[in-house]
Amino acid sequence: MWWIGRSCFPGSTCGKISRDQCVSNIAAEINSGLRATKGVKVVLENMSGQGGTIGGDFRELKQIIDKVTDKRRIGVCIDTCHAMAQGKLVVHRSLGPGKETMLFKILHFKAMSCDL
DSSP states (O other): OOOEEEEEOOEEOTTTSOHHHHHHHHHHHHHHHHHTOSSEEEEEEOOOOOTTEESSSHHHHHHHHHHOSOGGGEEEEOOHHHHHHTTOOOOOGGGOTTOOOHHHHHSOGGGBOTTO
């Protein structure tokens, strides 16, 4: 099946709601959009972690993915510039035990959507 992928930044609390509520709102809107479409995959991009943005912490991306109903239609694209701006070094897990980064400890590798 062919997918139309859409990379997007998750969003921000805008200083008005909690991070947990923002994660729930983002997941609810993704679920709504996926129900209304076919053949579309949402690809979340990490953020640099400034202000109230969601997605600078890889755990927030995982929280969103955990709340999305159709796991086949949700993925992650890692912006290495954003990761490095936040002080994260992205290292591939093939370097051996103990060398993988938080990225691979938190987000399952199958969620990566580099092929879009």
